[in-house]
Amino acid sequence: MDYLIKAMAFDDHARIYFVSCKDALNTIGDRLSYYPSALAAVGRVMSTTLMMGAMLKLEETVTVKVEGNGPIGLILAEADAHGNVRTYCSNPHCHFEYGELNKLNVKATVGDSGFINVIKDLKLKEPFIGMTPIINGELAEDFAYYFNVSEQVPSVVSLGVLVDTDGRCLTSGGFIIQLLPNTPDEIIDEIENKMKSFPTMSDLLTSDLNGEDIIKMISKDARILETMDVNFKCKCSKERFENGLITLGKKELTEILEVDKTAHTVCHFCGNEYDFTEDDLKALIERCTK
Ligand SMILES: [Zn+2]
The missing domain is CATH 3.90.1280.10 (HSP33 redox switch-like)
Structure with a gap:
């Protein structure tokens, strides 16, 4: 069962978003027979877009386009504020691993240069459009850069997707920590120190911890504001x-x-x-x- 959690943390100076979207990712992976590292790349974009959707209100929507120079081509995801998401990529049939580590190579799949475009339909005359370059290609760092530079919201992004030997997603998810304006320096230091030794998303996703446990691990005083279901939902007809x-x-x-x-x-x-x-x-x- 996929879900998304919104929480306040660090003495109410930061927001935490957590998402688990394995079933939504398998929906698309099964139907369009994705290869493993393509599935991992799209899963990371799906997680981030769902969390960006959770930052919106009511009828607002967000579209994220990752246009790297890698073989997967364009990755596109659309989400709303209610946990609905759909994704697309130009070429789901590409796959790369890091030689010795036997680990999915998202960077080789996405590419190490290009752009991230974010279009938010805020139900105003003009949509909000933000854009930053791809600086790494593994995507978590690229999205953190996007939030920090384009939206000027200091953010930590952690993403992970694990794919089984049969090509299906075992687990997919991530978290985003965003600082509210005027956060005291000691809280910023506390978060930075915490993140230095914080387990990777892949390690967290293979543990028995659920989203709420992970949020409490990030900040003991975290308060859960909302938990919602996540669904793959297409608008086609x-x-x-x-x-x-x-x-x-x-x-x-x-x-x-x-x-x-x-x-x-x-x-x-x-x-x-x-x-x-x-x-x-x-x-x-x-x-x-x-
Ligand atoms: Zn459709």
């Missing part, structure tokens, strides 16, 4: 694909009808398939305005 086909125009649709007779479409986010019969296509051509 046959209707959306119909509209997409209509935009191709009468000429192109007629060509599809004459050559292929039918149309087969696949959602890049969730892998759902939508088929259009000869009659469907004829009806769509009727609806074309150009």
